[in-house]
Each structure stands twice: as C-alpha cells, then as structure tokens.
Amino acid sequence: MPRAHLARRIALSVVVLVIVALVALTILAVSTVRRPFPETTGELEVEGLTGRVTVSRDARGVPTITADSANDLFRAQGYVSAQDRFFEMDLRRHITAGRLSELVGEGGLDTDRVIRTMGWRRVAEQELPRLAPETRQYLQAYADGVNAYLKQADSPADLALEYQVLDWSVPGYRVEPWTPVDSLAWLKAMAWDLKADYEDELARARLSRGGRTSQKQIELLYPPYPFDRNQPILSEQDWRPGAAASDQQAAAATPMALLKGGQGAFDATAAAMAAIPALIGEGDGVGSNSWVVSGDRTTTGKPLLANDPHLSLGIPSIWTQVNLQCRTVSAQCPFQVSGFSFSGLPGVVIGHNAKVAWGFTNLGADVTDFYLEQVSGDTYLRDGNQEPLETRRETIKVAGGSDVEILVRSTVHGPILSDAVPAIAESGDQTAVRGVAQSNRYAVSLAWTALTPTRTADAIFALNTATGWDDFRSAAALFAVPAQNLVYADTDGHIGYQTPGLFPVRRSATPGAVPGSWPSPGWDSQWDWRGFVDFEELPYVLDPQEGFIVTANQAVTASQKPFLTGVWDYGFRAERIRTLLAGSAKVSPERMVQIQGDTRNAFAPVLVEHLLGVEVDDFTAQAQLLLRDWDGNQPADKTRDSASAAYYNAVWKHLLEYTFDELPPDMAASGGTRWMIVLEQLLKDPKNAWWDDKTTPGVTEGSGEILKRALVDARLDLARKLGKVPATWRWGRLHQLNLEHRVLGTESVPGVIRDVFNRGGIELGGGNGIVNATSWDASSSGYEVTAGPSMRMVVDLSDLDRSLWVNATGQSGHAYNSHYADQIDAWAANEPFPWPFTARAVAAAQDSELTLVPPGQPTG
Secondary structure (H helix, E strand, C coil): CCHHHHHHHHHHHHHHHHHHHHHHHHHHHHHHHHCCCCCCCEEEECCCCCCCEEEEECCCCCEEEEECCHHHHHHHHHHHHHHHHHHHHHHHHHHHCCCHHHHHCHHHHHHHHHHHHHCHHHHHHHHHHHCCHHHHHHHHHHHHHHHHHHHCCCCHHHCCHHHHHHHHHCCCCCCCCCCHHHHHHHHHHHHHHCCCCHHHHHHHHHHHHHHCCCHHHHHHCCCCCCCCCCCCCCCCCCCCCCCCCCCCCCCCCCCHHHHCCCCHHHHHHHHHHHCCCCCCCCCCCCEEEEEEECHHHECCCCCEEEEEEEEECCCCCCCEEEEEEECCCCCCCCCEEEEEECCCCCCCCEEEECCEEEEEEECCCCCEEEEEECEECCEEEECCEEEECEEEEEEECCCCCCCEEEEEEECCCCEEHHHCCHHHHCCCECCCECCECCCCECEEEEEEHHHCCCCHHHHHHHHHCCCCHHHHHHHHHHCCCCCEEEEEEECCCCEEEECCCCCECCCCCCCCCCCCCCCEECCCHHHCCCCECCHHHCCEEECCCCCEEEECCCCCCCCCCCCCCCCCCCCHHHHHHHHHHHCCCCECHHHHHHHHCCCECCCHHHHHHHHCCCCCCHHHHHHHHHHCCCCCECCCCCCHHHHHHHHHHHHHHHHHHHHCCCCCHHHCCCCCHHHHHHHHHHHCCCCCHHHCCCCCCCCCCCHHHHHHHHHHHHHHHHHHHHCCCHHHCCHHHHCEEEECCCCCCCCCCCHHHHHHHCEEEEECCCCCCCCCCCEECCCCCCCCEEEEECEEEEEECCCHHHCEEEECCCCCCCCCCCCCCCCHHHHHCCCCEECCCCHHHHHHHCCEEEEEECCCCCCC
C-alpha cells in the first residue's frame, strides 16, 4: 500500500478516534452536569408527607406548591428548595456556622475565626426555643423536606456539580442533615450585611491619626442629610416623634480631641470585619427602592406596590421565587402567599398574600457599638470590680489540613473582636477614651442587636398570613433584625409604612458625639445600652395625605428622636421617584415598571454646569460637547445619551481620584451619593484644601485645575477603551455586569471551571444614585457593576394575577439547567414577567407538574 494512502488512512483513523473520544467526553460531561437536575414531572415519594402535594412549575421553573396542611406545604418547600439550590444552602450554613473551612479548606479560616468569635449559630440555637410553636413546626417540616431529598442521593455529586468539582481538591466531603437552626442562622448574615455606621466611625478615626487630615476636611467628607432638597420618607404631617428615647443625646460632629487619639485598634477591627464575606452585599450599592401608591392615584383604583432590593449580584441570584398555597385556607393551613425568599429559609420574605403586599428597603440602622475593655488575665474591669470573662474554646476543622483551635472571650457587652485576628492583639493601644488620648492598651468588644436572641422568624410567617394593617404591624413588631423600612398595601385600598427593628437606647460616652458614633469605656456601666426603643415609638403612617410613600434608603424623618442612625443614602433616588410619581396624573402598573428602570442621574447636571465652564484643548472639547444639552440620562444603548454618560462617568471617576488623593486605597471615594454631596459642597469652595494635589509639592491646585485634568484624562482614557470618536462611545460597553459563582467563580479557580458557572458581559444602564441602581465603584480600575436590583416586583392589588416580577438570574442553582440564567436578559432589559397567583392563573401558566406523595401511597 502506498505510503501516502496509508498516511491518509492513519490520519483518518486518528480523526475518527478523536471524534469518538470527543463524543464520549461530551456525553460524559453532559451526563455529569445533568446528574443533579431535579425531577419536575411524574410522582415522587417524600418521607414524612401526610398527603399529596403538587408542584406546578411555570416556563421559568418557578414552583407553585399546593398542599392540604401547613406542615406538608413547608416540607414540600424544603424538598423543592433542595432540588433547585442545595449547594447554595449548604454553603450558606457553613459560612453562618463558622465552618467554611470544612467545605473549601484553609481559604475559609479567616471567615470562620470571626464568625465563631461572634457566635452567629450559637445565637440561632438560643432563638429556636423562643419561637412560637407553629414557627418551630414549620422550620422542622422544611428541614424534614430537605433531608428527604438528601436521603435520595447516593453521594454529594447527585446534589450539585459543585461537589464534584470541590472533590478534586477537597475529597471525602459528606453532606450533613439540615436542621431548623441552619435556616435561622441565615438571618444573622442578613443582619450583618445590612447594618451601618461602624465603617464611618473607623474611617474618621483613621483619617485623623497623627493630624494628617484636619477636622474641617474630615467633616466635609460626611455632610449632613440635605433635608432642604431631598425629602425623608415621612414628613412632619405624616408622623411626629413621641417621648421614647428622649434622653438620647445627639450632635453633628465628633470632637477633634477624640479624633487625634491613637487609632491602631480600630484599623485592626476594620480588618477583622473585612474577613467576613458579604453574603448579600456591602458598601454604597447596598440598599433598595420601594414605593406604594394609593388607589386614588392609580389607573386600577387600587394600590400598587413596587420593590427592588439592591444587593450584590452573583449567580445563582440571592433570591428564589415561590408560590405557597393551602388547598383550603383555614386556621390550620392559613397560607396563600407568593414572592421571594432565600434558599434555606421557609416561607416568603418579600411578596404578597391574598389580602396584603409588602416590601423592604434597608434602613441602615446603627445597631452596633464598640466597647473598650480593660482586661487583666481572665477578668475585666466593670464598675470598679474585676469580673470573670466568659470563655469558650472552638475547634475549626479544615478540609485537607489540621484542626485549628481558638479561644473566644466575651464581656457583658459581647465578644472581644480583638481576639479574632492576631493584628488586633498588637494594636489596641493609644486609644482615646471620652475624647482624651490614652497610652493604655485595650481589648475591643462588640455589642450588636443580632447577637440578642429574637423572634424575627416568627415575623416572616406573621407577614405571610397578615390580613390587614393591624396584623401587618403586629408582624413588624416581631421583625427585630435586620432593621428595615417596610411598605404596605392591601386589597381594601390602604397603604402604609412602618419602621421595624431593635434600636438601642444609649448615651454617648463622648461629649458632643452622636450616640453610638464612637467606642465607649466598657468598664463604666453608665455607657451600656439601656434597652431598645419601644415599637410604638418607631415611625409609621397609614394612608398619608400625599397618596404615596417612597423609601429608597433616605432619612426616615427629620427628627433625631428616636435615634435610628446617622447614616443614610442622600436621597437622589428617592427624590427622583417622588418626582416621577407626582408628575403622573394616574400611575399604572406599566408606569411603575418604567420608574424602576429609570436611568437619569439627578446629580449630573450640577457637576456638568461646572465642567462646561472649563476651557480645554480641541481634542478634549470633542468629548466635552457630549455634555451639552445632556439631562443626565444613562442608558446602555447606542444613543447620544449613552455616549454622554460614558464620558461623564469617566470624568467623575478621575475627578474623585484627583480630589481625594490623600485617602488610603481602602477608603477611596467610591462615587456613591455621599460623594455627590461632598463634591457639590467643594465646588462652592474652589480653593479648599481637598482640591490640592499632594503629588505636586510647591503647587497649590484649585478646583479649575482638577476639573480640567479630569476632563482631559477621561477623554484619553475612553479613546483607548472605546475609540477616538466620542459619538460612538457607549456607557454599556464600560458598565457591565459579570455574574460570578460565590465559590467557583473567582480568579483563584481555573478559567475552564469558572466558565461553567459564571455568566458575564451584560451591558447595563443606570449607575450610582440612580433609580436603576446598578452601582459601580469609582475607586476600582474599571466601571464593572458591583451591586444592583437583585429582583424587581410590582404588585397590583386590584388583580394580583396582573402583578409582575423578575429575578436577576434564574430559579435554578444548577449550571446549564435551562432555568439557571433564563431571567437575566429580561431583568437587564427591565421586562418583568407575569406573576401567576390564583389557581386559575397558575394552571394557565403551568409548564410541568410534579406530585409529591407519602411513601407507599397508591399512585394516580
């Protein structure tokens, strides 16, 4: 046989073998990926059920669960949650228990040390017996449903693809049964991410160290809320404060004597806090929009309620959608409720039932205080006496490594966080006490409302079954942590607002300082918390005269009593929503959706006026022209507004960098609404010290030089990134969302694995301080979206089946499942889906049906 012919045959054989191998690998890969996908049709036996339960899924895989008893309803919810997202549930419980190292190895140690020190799970264990008997039953039923699903799996690989990947580096992992405490501990993670104020306390202290930044400069970075232009949630006509907490002291500034004290302990405390991963979000982008409009102002004649919580965006989404229905509503089975919940938590967190709808936004409550402790051996000083420290030893198991033992010490105030990481033990000295610098070394403990056992889980089920305003307020009274803004609407036509949560009553240990704004001497009990603000003294309103209520993380009221917090969003989003609502003669559901997608930057015209007054070279002027006649709209498309938005935000980024070049990298200007107010004030003072570039000694710059530099460098930057012709620029090309898996989506994981789980390159409009709050960090290297509307919903109280909703990613947590990412495009385009609620609407939307039956029950 000729060699050429033989070579061709060999080559052909090799090609065939390669093709066969690729086909085999593809089949194996597809089989591996599909292995954990849930059964969504037919019948399945579920241990513990007492009757038949139907699970009807729509075209996006969202389940409607229908049962004859409440226990069967939540048992089925647990089973379905595990079907869709068990790895996410398992990851969350490992984090909240301080056991992340058991799942991912040494990379979880820093997180585990801090969470074990605070004892999140220990508090959840204390909460369980305090809950109402029916709540405990629902939590147990949910856990039983999860465990029924787990028992059907031969190995973790049957539950999620993630376990197969992790087994390569951390082999031998075994899944534990789910417990009610696993569900409760998640509430601590929510509370941690949604607290406020301590970052700013530490930042002020760090900036003042050694007198490197003057008190006047520091005060400019923390301007007061602009009540003259951006209204609070409730006006003086809506609500007036009562007498509670009247002895709380309040002031506007922190004394400079205190700021000049040594701050090593608080630098280290900030480092310890950073060891805890943000499970639902952190920073300027965390917040929400929620508003409700009365029937007198709507096209439907009944209230409309909108909500879109702004949290971190990853894949799978933070939220899971569910519709829970008792076949016959009764006192024993009172649930007809639909909305958004968290995987691992039974019930519905945000949504509506047959009578009532509700939404949340973050209040930013000041619910943490640091205390300085004089520790000596195993005791600490308390009112002149040495009291014994409470101590316990914790063993952290590390997958693939040796166990790590830690000693946790606590005082009457809470855990000593200066034990959480070694750096704190070396830096608790030179700390000011009551405004006077000291040379002593102190330990630092944390008081936090979430470390007090509460009944927040009871509140969830009480909201789910509320039938009117009184029920709603009773449920809100149980919602202890995290403190939130709650909006309300019902089918009878009422709308309302309530502040729920635990708010400490305390005095400031430092004369002239806002309560809780600076660490207190723990050895003097007069600075301890003295209980919590009575619920009846918290702000609320029913049916305000204005006909609508807007909450977007702005100040709740103009009053300082009761003291809730000193940290607000500065109100640009809220005021824009108010303007759009007030400008509509009648508000329709479609108009509510349009407002949720509004991309106008209300602050931009203020800065643009100054930017247009700066003379620049011809090359820069080509881009500067984009700002003329631009109203601040920031879409992602190919319009002129998008090109203008791209240039404006590039200028904004450079302007913040050049103006605040003295700030340390981890405190750099992020570009949120606080920085908008700061820049606005600085623009009125062109020679302010903040304008001076510290990298040019001997030259004192003013606002004109810095504005010009920002215009020029932004033009050059975008020419490199987007091309030399400004008219072709697009905000969406810069402002993109990359959805990352929490464990397997980071840079430390090989790209081939990341690509399986991550989804990215999603072009978005909006930005910081905008109703469509797709936030980005101006101090980072680019313009990537860091947080945004994690879901959107609009509830129509005239016909609940005409309500609308959309999730940020999809219902499933399984990569390559058809519902893993099938809502992303609609979410990005602000095109919500119909939200079926009643049996008729659910039947019309049904795409598949699964029946869950007790073991041994005849089929059919």
